Amino acid sequence: MAEDKFEKIDEQVDPQEQGRQPGFEKDMSPEPIYDDKDYKGAGKLEGKVALITGGDSGIGRAVAIAFAKEGANVAIAYLDEHEDAEKTVKEIESYGVKAFKSATDVSDVENCNQLVVDVISEFGQLNVLVNNAGKQFPQDDFLNISPDQLMETFTTNIFSMFYLSQAAIPHMQKGDSIINTSSVTAYRGSSELIDYSATKGAITTFTRSLSQSLSDKGIRVNSVAPGPIWTPLIPASFDAGKVGEHGGDTPMERRGQPSEVAPAYVYFASKDSTYVTGQAIHVNGGDFISS
Template sequence: MQQQDPRHQYPAPPYEQEPQPHPGSDQKMAPKADHGETSYKGSGRLAGRKALITGADSGIGRAIALTFAREGADVLIAYLSEEQDAQETVRLVEETGQKAIAVGGDIQDEAHCQALVKRAVDAFGQLDILVNNAAFQMSHTSIDELSTEEFDKTFRTNVYAMFYLCKAALPLLKPGGSIINTTSIQAYMPDPSLLAYAATKAAIANFTKALAKEAIEKGIRVNAVAPGPVWTPLIPSTMPEEKTKTFGQDTLFGRAAQPIELAPIYVLLAAQEGSFITGEIYGATGGRPIA
């Protein structure tokens, strides 16, 4: 990619985005999100690898799927219900010459998580990389607005599903395999409007560091990425319109990140070049501290 001033590399607020119903659609993003469609060039760093990525229909998950494919990996794209977005991710992966499978369903269900792992192994013959990326959030002005049901859903989607998938996948991963979780700047600088979401992201960071100590005994590395504000369908479908239009303006760059700006970190953590990295949280927060 040509050298550029990162402050002006992508659109900055105010954004023209209109509100979307949850879980949102990539097709309706304005400005359009960049997943690396025209910019990312692979170099074979994941040749022969097989990956399972949750939330890979759009946003960061789509960018991970595309970059992994351009690095030589086959990908299982796990998604909730966004069929049109998921099929677009399949198309992008298959354009690289790699295999793609899209599997819909709710990762709150342990049986579905187990089925995802089995489907990946059945389809590809092995599983080398697990990326726990899917997440649920809703913003509220007060804890009084946060129902017990929503709090439970947030933890089941963001934390329980990660546990289910790691538990199912770890016995099948071979030495050199990798688990990558998505935490957030919210784990370190929580916003009260995202009370439940922020708490889950702190749990993910802690879980990552603990599991890394166990998994390395099998030669498996476990790490996490902590994004700051990223321009994905999650934003207009879960945040007030006024916050969406100014989303990311408080970073040092004055803008939100695009999904492709996160994906290369996942490539590093999945590739053999990251062989001495485990138990780490990689921040891509637009300049905010995570420690």
């Protein structure tokens, strides 16, 4: 997909805001690019089963479709965005694989345990866990971050990764993988997303530590750290003015599309990365360059 196509679409972003986490893709204008038609699958995930949290929309939807193109059966978990989730299921199935969806709150440990039980019941196995669900609540003043906000951000963004990984690992084998969604904010910080950035920093360290813990089992653990990507989380988090400027301050001077992030997850899920664990791929338009 040519870069000028992304730039052309980026110029057409309408002023918009949703004010409700984690947001609806169906209400975005223009709709994010979640399926790069130029991306052709090569059977890299045939015979695999993947579970993706936050899989109804945004990066999660794009990853689900990319995995489907590579031959994986895909389960998605989401909060309550039923219309978005149903569309994602249809997109997955259009590539000739099976899909499963579950509306659940992954900030609760019992929900996470049941989710994995349901996936195993549906498919009989679990090979790739993508911990992708997340929320963010911008605050101009650090003192305005309430205990309730702090708890919601941490339970959704990082506690859920502990819960789901603990539930999934007993069902995983050598060659399987866990992929966590971090963020550029974990590396450069964000003055208005301090609690969110802190969870993403925790995810980075969680990834490195869990990779060491599971190395003897042959289960790889890596992360993807996106920059400003056009997902429902953006109009759900910021006012219309900031939404319109989103991504404009990157060296590439544009926001990224979910389809531009998805191949990084395919790499970590497939045999292409058999000698890679505890690492992060930065997909951010040059917003942050890792040392």
